[in-house]
Amino acid sequence: MKIISSERIVVSLTLLIASLACSYYNENSYEQINIELAFVDTGELSVTDIGDHISYVPWETTDESLIGKRAYVRMLKDKLFVGSFQQPIKMFDKETGKYIRTVGNIGQGANEYTLLDNIPVFWIDETSEIIYVQTEGNSVLRFDVNGNPLGSINLPENFPRLTTVSQITAENKLYIYKQTLFNKLDNKILMYDIQNKNIEKYFLNKDEPISTDEFSQLPLIISGFGNIPVSTRCMIFSLKGNRMFFHYTENPCLWAFDKNIYFKEQFNDTIYQVLDSKMEPRFVFNLGDMHCAYEDRFNIEESQNKIFIDYILEGKNVLFFVFHTNYYNLQDAKTYWGIYNKKDKSVKVTDKLQIKNPANGYFAGELQTATSEGQLLGLVDAASFIENTNVDNLRDISEDDNPIVIIVE
Template identity: 25%
Template sequence: MKKTIILGGLILLLGSCAPQNNAGHPDAIDIAASLEHPTELKLSQLGKEIRYIPLETTDSSLIGNSYSIKLSKDHIFVSTNGRCLSFDKQTGKYLGSIGHKGEDPQGYSNANCFIHPRTNHLYFYRQPDNLVKYDAKGNYLGQASLPQNISPTLYFTFADSLILAHYGEGIGQPQASALLYFNEQGEVKDSLPEFANPGDPMGMDQISSINVFKQLPGNAGIGGLIYINYQNGTMTALPIDQPSLWQSNGSIRFRKTFNDTIYDIKGHEATVHTTFHTGQWHFPAEKMGQKEDTDNYIVVTTILETPKRLFFISLQGLYNKKKPFYGIYDKEKQVTYMNDANKGLADDLTHFMPFYPTACTEEGEYATLLEIGKIDEWMDKNPGVVQEGKLSFLQEINEDSNPVCAIVEP
């Protein structure tokens, strides 16, 4: 498989998680200019309609305080409490649990699923070197093997009959971040070593403490970071559930952690798709890992891309300040809108509570879960809400109910 990296005059930095400042790229998403003129972000900037789907509450379908969600054509999958729960996308009816966590032949180690865009099969990581496969109805379909040199921090997607994996940073692991093609028998077919991350990380014996920052305001879900503090005063930040590989418009997108460049992996080529321009807030590569004098620098942490829009989370002050911003890039208008992430997206479609996106689909949907406690808090502050039409679901829920899935449609 021939591999060509087309950089369009840009420099591909091979340093560990080093951001790039690509202001001159014609398709750059201009964070610097957008932050000079913040604006209220609205649901209508993501889509035309919103649906609220109360997820059925049974003894078998209870959703815990920590969760992540993914959508397929007909299903809502919620990974929580070591299980992957399946709900009907239209009605919210509980359809059952997909597989289970365990060490038996059909068990997996992590309940977060990866969905094949063509077959809708679900893949789950199983230590140390397998993926467990199920269909959307929960039928076990066997295992796929991982090459031995892939770390458990991998993120992957699917390229026809092959799996394309990004493996890299982990606690106490070599930072050999790279893209690797392999089949379900675990046979490596090719790789893109141009994206390798040379260098040795700190050893486990050099770690002084580890803590977690749940970056996303409003709800649990995407956007968290694991902070590893070392005895020499430096720090490493690792993302939690922030895709580095995703599908968009028939292409595969790739972005390394905190990097300003999104690559388009199409066929055998990797080309620059777009970049983030952070201007005066650009995080210099040589200062990554340093806590001092880095509070004003900005990194992009999370991206959710649909055909017409690109939603992203950026963080100012990666190590200390930790001030998150939401951004929406309108591809057709080539305009970027940004604001304080704590405000969420104002619901100008149904005039309900703020929206905090946590998942998206290739079809253009954005989704999140609305926790009952958050709904109650908002209702207390906004009495007199008419519980009819799209908000009639409010009559169906109570304090013991599962969260409500909100889906913004294009």
Template identity: 25%
Template sequence: MKILLTIIISFTIFLTSSAQNVTSVDLTKSKFKETNAEEIFKDVKIIPLETHKDGLIEKHCTYYLTDKYIIAVGFLQRAYMFDRETGAFIREVSSLGQGPDEYTGFIYHKCGFDEKNGILFASIGAYTSKWWRCINIETNKMESNLKKPLSENSSEFLSVCAPWFIKNDTYVSFCSNRTGKDKVRLVVYRKDGTVIKKYPNYLEYEKHMNSFSIENGIFYYYNNLTYFKEPGFNDTIFCVNEKKMTPHLVFKLGDKQPSYYHQEVSGYNKGKYFINFVYESNLYVLFNFSYLKKGAESSVKSARFPYCGYYDKKSNQVYISSIPDYKTRGYIITGIPLRFFPVSINKNKEMIAYIDPEELIKYKNQLSPKYKQLFKDIQEDDNPIVIIAKLKD
């Protein structure tokens, strides 16, 4: 019965999308392609981040890009600022501690930066904390607290992880479906935690684990509006504000559509596509997705290989990395024999990605003369190399 309900809901979304002329990105008709970054990006810059004793960052970080800074945020770690033109280390953002401008938890990984106001969101203590601290990256001080939304129903827990700025003092957060039967998908609220709007979740999954995943949701700005996609299992992007949520774009995955209901059943979703990053311009819809071929060993939700793809709005054609060719799965830059994936894109449509120096050194002899000179002093344990490029529009 629950599986049937999931099918009915998906079909209803499809019919609604058709009626509203929602864009369909059809991955069932994808063309496999090794994509050079210069095809869809312009103004490509390669910037090695300074390896400073006070700013050593881990390999896998989330990066945010402003007009002046590169901000590197490690998962459950500290955040550091670098000059976006030179890569020079500037300073740590605030610090761990009990002081008035410090935080006792961590800076959020993904969706943890309000670019429009220059604010990083830090937790105060554990996941169950009732507040986020709003740290101004210019002053390096706590500007204010942002209260997490609380339901008027005492039996309903809104499992929000990170806020996304909509306008003025209005925010939206994705609510992870912790129990498999949680009824709220998105919550819109004021800075004081007052709930303005709750968007329902109709989907359920079969609970097999004692733990639960914490997801921030996928959010981005396009034409000054906020767009949202639930991570992984859902195929629809919505335009969302404090009044309504409307379908905007649907990924047609065919037999590669993962089962929401069976998401905790080990091995059930092997061979499926999990879209985990989306952005768009007037010309393209950019996305990353993970895939684990059937027969491969994996835990339920991890160890899937990442791939990239894009949808050309003018030609109505989708291009994706060759599946399951692991070696051609990302974007390439002429002269550098390594693939990369966008980590985030800012309001100016500038993408930021990174390359691991340890991996780069393995292919040092294959670099073009230009990049051999740029990376001549690179060491394996140096900070990552950042790539900045603007999505063509």
């Protein structure tokens, strides 16, 4: 990987000024994840590589509980929550899969929310046990673990609209990440303390902004595009000089694990811990010759055969990450899954996009999210599950049923 010079990163007591490349910190201050070596010998991933136990939960399928397309799942205590195309958020029992109720509803009244690209956007503060739902303007709805309304919070006028950023909430603190492509001196991460109503800013951008005269055409907006299953949409910008870039909404670049907040953004090989006064490097991906130089991140030709990491999920003992090569060439792009074992520091990479379960075959569903305790969650459609696995107590499901939830612990 390429470590940028200290001239581009300045650490102060109140703010870290940094670029979008790797940190200048001493190598001993962070762990390296060596994808370069693992990439030479791609193999298969097993359930035992990512956790000690896997559960399959079939959701009850009725007219009332039917789940739409582009579904994504989250978990809070003994409940599972799912958002999907043109559907309100639905709650199911974690153990039985039985449908319980909707969380709020679609609309513009009290305890109702609008849909972004026809998908409800919600996230969960596991510590405070609160479900947050995006709605219009700077208002955010809140519900308890049973789906009961807790009222809304109104974000400050100078706070970015949540429809344009990625966000998480932990311990009543709302963290957001926004791309700073068009403003040289803009903060990438902001934290709003819901109780104290104050704002903290981190990670100041120092890159030259993209000017409007660099665009070769209007941006293309595609719903549900790319390798990020929880993203509601992608904006594809074409620039002059054979350049382009993708902007994803709801990109899971911020996450909570073990009461800490972590961050990794596009084109940056470093995972940071978000602290009160700085961004501390935690892991760095070593991509070797497949590292894309920061200055070439929008260059179609120079980014060929380079690795771009799409998103990361943190389990109790592992990091699960999705990446692909030929980022801007959709015909030649190839997706990979990877595992980094935090205990023995080993790395495994596969291009098969499936995780084998020796007990019953394999599952090919996407892992979508992780809890702050390190449980990994994903979905697989019923037809694929029936075809590729052999679980005796789940054989009564049909191809038209709701998806199967996968929980790896």
